[in-house]
Amino acid sequence: MIPLQPLQLSDILNGAISTAGRYWKQLFGVAAVVYGGAAAVIAAALAVLYASLSDRIHGIVHAPEASDVTWGQAGPVVLGFAGVLLGTALLTMVCTAMVYATSASVLQEAVLGRPASFRAVWRRAWSRVLPVMGTVLLSGLITLVPLLLVAGAVVAVVVATVGAHSIAVAVVVGVLGGLVLLPLGVWLWVLFSLAPAAVVFERQGPIGALRRSVRLVRGAWWRVCGISLLALVLGSIAGSFIQLPFTTLGMFHSLRLPLDTASDPSAAQLVAGLTSYLAITLLGQTLSQIVSVTFPQLVTGLLYVDRRMRREELGPVLIEAAAAEPAGQQPPNVTSPR
Template sequence: MPPAQAGIGWPSTGPVPYGYQAPPKPGIIPLRPLGLGEILDGAFQACRRNPLSTFGIAILFQVVIAVITVLLTFGLTGTLANLDPVTASASQVTGLVASALSVGSVLVLLTSAGVLILQGVLIIPIARAVLNERTGFAQLWKLAWGRILPLIGLGLILVLLWTVSVVVLVLIFVGLSLAFEEAAIAIVIVGILLAIVAAVWLNIKWVMAPAALMLEGVGPITALRRSWTLTTRNWWRTFGILVLTAIIVSIITQVVTAPLSFIVFGFGSFTTDPASAETALLESLPVLLITQAVTAVFTAIGFAFQAGVTALLYVDLRIRREGFDIVLLRENEARTQGRATSIPGRSAGGTFGHPGDRGPSNQPGT
């Protein structure tokens, strides 16, 4: 074989073709389209290398949500304890129900906003770990602070979209039920199932929006469009990886917390005496608190890991569609020369493609 042909991939007797070079791996992943194992391992490695800015942020989030929940439900619990269901007036019951709905709505909104902010913030240390950059706790907030308001704006837009969608669906269900009274139950059941399918599909289509908003510096609307574009022809793959990650995290959490739950159950079981039951409940209170604390910690760790998987999926989708690995390779070279950027991809000037654009992915999907 002529020497000039040795570098263009001619077959050889060995397992590696002549001229083949493995893709560079400056950080947690190789700069090429990723497999499932590489995404999962990369997310774990990124969290392990940046524990304070990943696990620490997630645990802090859980603590804040727990404190807010206790404060909001403290007064409601006292009112419920003092309410006599036999002698309570209609106005008291109505006020209690209204208070419970208000507290529940506030908790749902706060939790949703917190989850969105946490997901967006955690994307930064994961993305920086791709180029082997470590991110401290204070540095993370310094990099993310300027994008918090756009991230909240993205959350408000999503809440508005989901609220309008629910209202429209309810109106459609009511109209169809009135028009076809005999088939009203069937219409509602089929409509709910279709609504769940549509909600799952849209959620996957928009799941990359926080990553696009934080890493590309775009606005909320553009971030939603970017997520829609990136997941096109990759819907099923994105859906499968995210569902598998959620199952893995759930299993690990259950394996850790199930023994503690059995211990708590054992303290309050096998007795019919109310006094003994009350004593057993008081004795099991420390174990119950420890169980809740361990569950919260592992939930936070699992959420940080899931955020890492989402961030690496975003990087992988950009590599497949836009040749993002070339941008990262250039930034890695600049980093070795002391010209590193704070957030990977930001040096591309906010553009989504370049002369090395690979075009649409060949992955099957929606």
């Protein structure tokens, strides 16, 4: 299914599609469980929050003037929704790390042409979630350093040039700084792009995986960048096509409400229509997220394998392992770096 030799672009794209087709239950099943579970937890948290603060929310919505709302009334609502937002961000990070780890775990079997059960993939991916999440966080923080430098420069300009022209000067500094430092951020992103695969294939820690990615990308930065960007674009297009019918269905469902009622819809009807629209849209967004995250990670994982086959002659080792090792066992010297 995946040639055990240095891969061309067509080999990488075909390999990603073939892997998704053969192991779709494992890939999309794990992603559906984690994203669906996260969506259920978030929905339950919002329902509990609304039930406990409904009186305050009602009072804020129906207040005659915004100035009539005090912090004592709005504070618990703001803090409650901020807590749910923070929890949503954390759950999203865990889900994304799980999908990254699942994609690499499936590729470990796909490159050898071996079957993999849902349970085995889940167990292997779950055991690497924290290292993958740490790797993604660490690489993201390093990549954001240029943007933080630009933001700091803008703040410094605003403080130093207080006056009528301070905003204009800050905008100019921000734009020029972004144009100068944005390439640095992209360069760092590509250097660290193979780190999640190294975490799973080689059982590296976050720092070791980042170093490993830098070594593998060295000498092929433009190739890794181009193929990674192409995978992101293809995944986004596929995700948009999946989400479009759900968004359209949700809009038509919400627009039917005024037509089905002889008079103005009640508050309960409006809430029901909005809830159904959000539910349909959230389902489409979840399915879109699964595809738009999984496909680029399969491509990145194959780029990792390709770089090792080119730099470390991993192909003959994989061929020998595929012929000699029974399914379910870890082939020797395949995941350890040379």
